[in-house]
Amino acid sequence: MNALTSLLPPALRAGLPTDPQALAAVLARLPAGDLAALDALLADVTPPLWQPLPGPQTVAYASTADVIGYGGAAGGGKTDLACGLALTRHTVSAIFRREATQLNGIIERLTELLGGRDGYNGRSVWRLEGHGRRGCRIEFGSTPHTGDETRHQGRAKDLLVLDEATNFLESQARFLMGWNRTTVPGQKCTTLLTFNPPTSAEGQWVTACFAPWLDRTHPDPARPGEIRWFGTVKGRDVAVADARPFVLAGDAPEYDFDPGDFPATAIITPRSRTFVPSRITDNPYLMDSGYLATLQSLPEPLRSQMLEGDFSAGVEDDPWQVIPTAWVLAAQDRWQPKPAPGPMDSMGVDVARGGRDESIIARRHGPWFDRLICLPGTASPDGPTLAGQVMAARRDAAPVQIDIVGWGSSPFDVLVSSGVQTLGINGAARSVGVSRDGQLGFLNLRAELWWRLREALDPRAEVPLALPPDPQLRADLCAPTWSLSAAGVQVERKDDLKARIGRSPDRGDAVVLALIATPRRGSGDGPVFALGV
Template sequence: MSVLASLSTADLIKVVQSLDPEARRQLDELLLSGDSPLWVPQPGPQTVAYESEADIIFYGGAAGGGKTDLLLGLCLTTQKHSIIFRRQSVQLTGIEERMSGILGSRTGYNSQDGVWRLPGGRVMELGSVKDVGDWMKYQGRAHDLKAFDEITHFAETQFRALIGWLRSDDPTVRQRVVCAGNPPTEPEGEWVKRFWAPWLEPTHPNPAKPGELRWFVTNEKGEDQEVPGPEPVMVGKDEVRPKSRTFIPSSVNDNLFLLTTGYKSTLQSLPEPLRSKMLNGDFNAGSADPAWQTIPTEWVKEAQARWVKRDTKGEMTALGFDPSRGGIDKSCIARRHSNWFDELVSAPGVVTKDGPTAAAFAVPLVRDAAPICVDSIGIGSSALDFLIGLNLNVFAVNGSESSTAMTKAGNLRFRNRRAEMYWLLREALDPTAPDPIALPPDPELLADLTAVRYKVVTLGNTTAILMRSKDEVREVLGRSPDKGDAVAMTFVTGIPRPARGKKEKSWRDRLLKGRNNKGSAQAA
């Protein structure tokens, strides 16, 4: 058995193919006998993933590596109460069929509830979360294995919310999250590259090897932060135990069963970039943008590649402020210096829960009396009112307000200000423009800007561009596009420019002057 375990998938195929019919019959009888385990991992990456000690595992990359089988195998052999998620319920059919094939029947399966009672007292559930908020159907339900098939189909907030209830009342059962999937084919799945950045982002400063464990905590800003090891660390006043992650690549070359069926030839015949993604598991192969995507993905990536950190930033020409009030959304600020944007600054919504706290977050970041472009409706209105009360250079942005601007070509109008600001941002990102803008290399910003879609509608006797609403983008991303909106607001027409000549005093100087004048008057 130890000799077989050391063989590669290709070697095992050669061994099986070399057997005569009688030897193959005996092998089948042995594998189907009652003494054989229900499922064993194949040698190679599948075994590495099966035995990995990571808290959160991503297995896959290329197609055909036995991803779904790994999830089912864990449910059958190591876990007590598991759940496997797909984004849509119709996609669970393949999982049902595969489990039936492994067990030889559907005994113990209640298709109405999606619960499978397995041999050995184990339980496996099947779940789906089609809409972003559907994760609440599983709120508070404990499982010792949370498994995600085709992880790039899920919104990041769905994934993070669902794994929050990973727990078990049995201390002998291992608790883990296992994700399976291929590289994203649409920008909405790019968050997966960010979550497993040490393995998937080629520009990561400290890349990780396949199967290597890295440890992470959530810092006070609500962001992932890598830490040196598994030892508890202090986050604010709390001691937190880091969670480990890993990525284990696999391909059809590692799958004994599919390699003999000609599936590899099918993958080889796919057009690019799908071929590179599915055959080689290339997470950085170009994706075809949807036809109505407002800003091409490559334009944003080129703008981020142009970005260079500056010591001398030049005059700040506008500050985009998208405030949030509590919840999972963040308040975000984009600092624009002509055609160059500084690194974006964000904070949890609880930090900007009202007008005064929102203003306290934004004001220290203003330079050169730059206009502060603030969302003037909804939760942004209180921040706007308070900033105006400080006598600052404030410009209210109401995305639903009508627009009088037109595209650079002069052939289309905009249905509202939201369409205007995003289309003008698109024109500023056009690499053929004389001086295209540079954006900081922020993965969330990339996702925000590429999630916006447009359509052409009638507006009176003319045609106009209408953008996907913020709520619709939220449904796609699973969160608010705070960073994208903060950048886009700095492109609305009519933004006043900083006053030339004598530099205006800072808000601190004006506040101090007011106090001094008050003191002088009292003294008189």
């Protein structure tokens, strides 16, 4: 009905209701002669294939952002927005769901909008030749397993849709976004991520991606639909002022440069990003369907997540998750951006192993952890460089605990030879400790260290920890699971965890190492617990 009224001249459109049912009632009362005149007026007019609903859907449809997040609650028209953009705005579109069977609903909706399946090959491509869109097509894809995204390498598309984006691994999403491009003059490229609040730790990367809009702890929150710019600097998303390309002069952006003087990899081109929240109350069609009552009957926290789009509502934890999400959130809520409340007591260093991994330096002052220092692998290419960065961040002769497996052995050697009190940690080493209640042993040192952090974050702990409000740190700490073997508590192997969530939990590992209470050299003070190899 909205599409029909938009075709009328302004004089006829004035005063007509926008509600579909109310408009239908008005048309039903028109005299036969007026209906005939209206039919004649519209006889030669072709209505658009799709038109957005007033409100959030129109805001997202009209947004100029390169990356658009849309949804946040059930029933806001996420799938319809994806279909509408593909049908009316783009030349080559690719719509992904994590599982192929989940694409059926999208295909059914396109069938309704197009009045049939002409042009659809029944598998993965829908050509729009017969719908006034010569040369345009919609492709469908899925990535159920890690690595499946590489099957789509090199296939350019000017619209990329990740429907229910929280079901995808971050590594999959970023890989697919790399092929959001076109050679068609004047064609805008857009990535659309539709999603509800994540119901597992694996989906929390979406909250980090749209942190200014979704993370309640973000220091510079953004308004719905507001456009922000981000550049990838040393492997990390960094907020920047505008769209101007730049290169790095040290750590500062340099905007006045000759592109011919730099390789393409050194030129950082920001992309814009926004998030538009929508709810069932923005969708008049579903409001009249009874779906609202269905959402209202859901148990918490699903009710708050799906009905209100509450990203702070409880994430559904794995029953064998080492650290409950609520405990991490409580520790981050306690954190205040104040000067360190005492001397630096400990440092934890997790060393990058290449790729998108980061070297992380965690600094602990009693129960208060400072903001993490995050260094992409390219910023710490060798042991001496990383060791120098550790020494620059060190205060008060704080002992350093560093993961020495793999690349960590080189900076460990440099730190020791430089006289820095350093403890090398090999997570596979034997553990001789027991849990705080004396009931459980541990398969290895890594299991013991992660369990110590669990005990320190337990609401019953005597001295509560305060962790910086870092969404990726929260996701890292909530990712590992545990099991109980004959040898004691076994925490999920790092390689297995990395394969499951698509990245390395570097930030979480650094915090785990920083919690170790190694007494300062010559201090004479006994540790809360001292763990070595």
